[in-house]
Amino acid sequence: MKAALLIFAAVGLCSTAAKAYPTMIRHGYTQCASCHTDPSGGTLLTQYGRAQSQLLLSSRWGAAEDAEPTAASRFLFGALKTPDAVTLGGWLREGYIWNTVDGKLVDNRELQMRSSLAAEVRLGPVRAAAEVGYAAAHTAQQATITRNQDGGNLVSREHWVGISFAEETGLVRAGRINVPYGLRNLEHTSFVRAATRTDINEDQQGGIALAITTADWRAEVMAMLGNYSVRPDAFRERGFAGYAELTLSPTVAIGINALAARADAAPGSPSPTLRQAYGLTARAAPWTPLVLSAELDALISTALGSGSLQTGHAGWLQADLEVLRGVHLVSAVEHLSSPAGGAAGLGLWGGAAWFVVPHLDIRADLIRRSSADSPTTNTFLIQLNGYL
Amino acid sequence: MNTRNMLTGLFLAVAVITQAAVAVSRSSETSVTVLARGPAGLRIEGKSASLSLDEDASTLTFQVPVAPIETGIGLRDRHLREMLEADKFPAVILRISRSELKFPKQSEPAEGTAKGELTLHGQARPVDVRYRAELGAGGITRVRGSLQIDMRDFEIKPPSYLGVTVAPEVEVKVELAVEER
Numbered sequence: 001m002k003a004a005l006l007i008f009a010a011v012g013l014c015s016t017a018a019k020a021y022p023t024m025i026r027h028g029y030t031q032c033a034s035c036h037t038d039p040s041g042g043t044l045l046t047q048y049g050r051a052q053s054q055l056l057l058s059s060r061w062g063a064a065e066d067a068e069p070t071a072a073s074r075f076l077f078g079a080l081k082t083p084d085a086v087t088l089g090g091w092l093r094e095g096y097i098w099n100t101v102d103g104k105l106v107d108n109r110e111l112q113m114r115s116s117l118a119a120e121v122r123l124g125p126v127r128a129a130a131e132v133g134y135a136a137a138h139t140a141q142q143a144t145i146t147r148n149q150d151g152g153n154l155v156s157r158e159h160w161v162g163i164s165f166a167e168e169t170g171l172v173r174a175g176r177i178n179v180p181y182g183l184r185n186l187e188h189t190s191f192v193r194a195a196t197r198t199d200i201n202e203d204q205q206g207g208i209a210l211a212i213t214t215a216d217w218r219a220e221v222m223a224m225l226g227n228y229s230v231r232p233d234a235f236r237e238r239g240f241a242g243y244a245e246l247t248l249s250p251t252v253a254i255g256i257n258a259l260a261a262r263a264d265a266a267p268g269s270p271s272p273t274l275r276q277a278y279g280l281t282a283r284a285a286p287w288t289p290l291v292l293s294a295e296l297d298a299l300i301s302t303a304l305g306s307g308s309l310q311t312g313h314a315g316w317l318q319a320d321l322e323v324l325r326g327v328h329l330v331s332a333v334e335h336l337s338s339p340a341g342g343a344a345g346l347g348l349w350g351g352a353a354w355f356v357v358p359h360l361d362i363r364a365d366l367i368r369r370s371s372a373d374s375p376t377t378n379t380f381l382i383q384l385n386g387y388l
Numbered sequence: 389m390n391t392r393n394m395l396t397g398l399f400l401a402v403a404v405i406t407q408a409a410v411a412v413s414r415s416s417e418t419s420v421t422v423l424a425r426g427p428a429g430l431r432i433e434g435k436s437a438s439l440s441l442d443e444d445a446s447t448l449t450f451q452v453p454v455a456p457i458e459t460g461i462g463l464r465d466r467h468l469r470e471m472l473e474a475d476k477f478p479a480v481i482l483r484i485s486r487s488e489l490k491f492p493k494q495s496e497p498a499e500g501t502a503k504g505e506l507t508l509h510g511q512a513r514p515v516d517v518r519y520r521a522e523l524g525a526g527g528i529t530r531v532r533g534s535l536q537i538d539m540r541d542f543e544i545k546p547p548s549y550l551g552v553t554v555a556p557e558v559e560v561k562v563e564l565a566v567e568e569r
Contacts, residue, residue: 066463066466067463
């Protein structure tokens, strides 16, 4: 049973990674809203973001440093021109995974990681965005919009309408939204994302959010009204989440984060619970090729009926080194002490990513996780990611 | 735009340093930063360390070449040069009358706001420059200056690229060290 759970967790490691690059701070981009339709990052790229992807992320293949982005940076590689008010994008991510438990190969197979399309429309200050896609059986279950128990489902990670104000400094929106908490890192199954339930692959919440983005700081707060992909209603968490990040310099930013959510029940627990997380984040590029990012979260879980309180913590420290334009070596160490109990876990990540051409990258990761009361797992994952 | 601002700041700062003797900027300690902002918190910084100074009995003249200004993205640098028509107007020039400046003494920094004339994009306009100068060891004067300009005053259209339009107001900060020749 334990081995089966470990395999399940390992599968989670490879499931759909969304696009979000906190490491763009190496280029002086401390905020996200210029390049992404979500002011806190991730998801759909704006026209400007598409251009930056080619100019700053991808290998240049001999192109001059001051060359304009090519049609390859645009939607469908420039085959379809869209009106300025409409932003379109899509993801195709495929992978292959090998899992070992205590050194024995227990699972290896191809993964359909992400297949989705997204759009955003801007009409004056009014903005609306939605994503729809397909997820294989037993993946992205917190984001499904259909109910096929044993097969694939349609998913929608985000769908919202909002109004921007103060020359796009602010955005208030309602709908299904990424929870504003912590680093919006690509490694969405890292301990910090899983323990705080802020995995951008599926942990979005329905609610109302206010985001403010300036050159010197950014913040978003959200009233969480429940994830309506979760049933029954008693399992839905409701509460608040938010972060504020201060730009200390064009390449250094620090943030504070908070989340409090209550649910009437949970699988296996009929009692209401209050879950809290409080975190610190930091991103810095001391040298342009090197970005360090860190997050440390205090975790608190309270059984409201009995008043019992359990605490834990999760931590993440990552180094991203761009050794050649478009080629990154990525390593991380993570730690988890879960409020649910059990021995503390240690995770080590090592890998490489190559942004071969605009909106096409390949990545390989080796993830080793161990704890005193579980077998050690090793996951090797390779993935090919295309953005339409 | 960034370039212009940077140049302006540099000029001002340099002006502060020189009292009677000809001052020479120590290029290794010269930093000009131009900060422009765009929608949704976009922040663009241009940097340069290139500055020259001439003076006569009444005026200090600073020149900052446009070409060396770097924003961290090659394409954006090219757009900057094109916007400023760097081939036609290769430098930004700041002239400040000596009478506008206070000069620091030992243990007595000088600071204030000086009026000068900034020539950018071929357009000369009056500007106010805030500065602080401090005499240091070895006869070196360290100067910090800053100013804000509106690029439209210099007949420069605020740049717009792929839906992102930069605000016309630009902030310039300069730090430099000057020693008497």
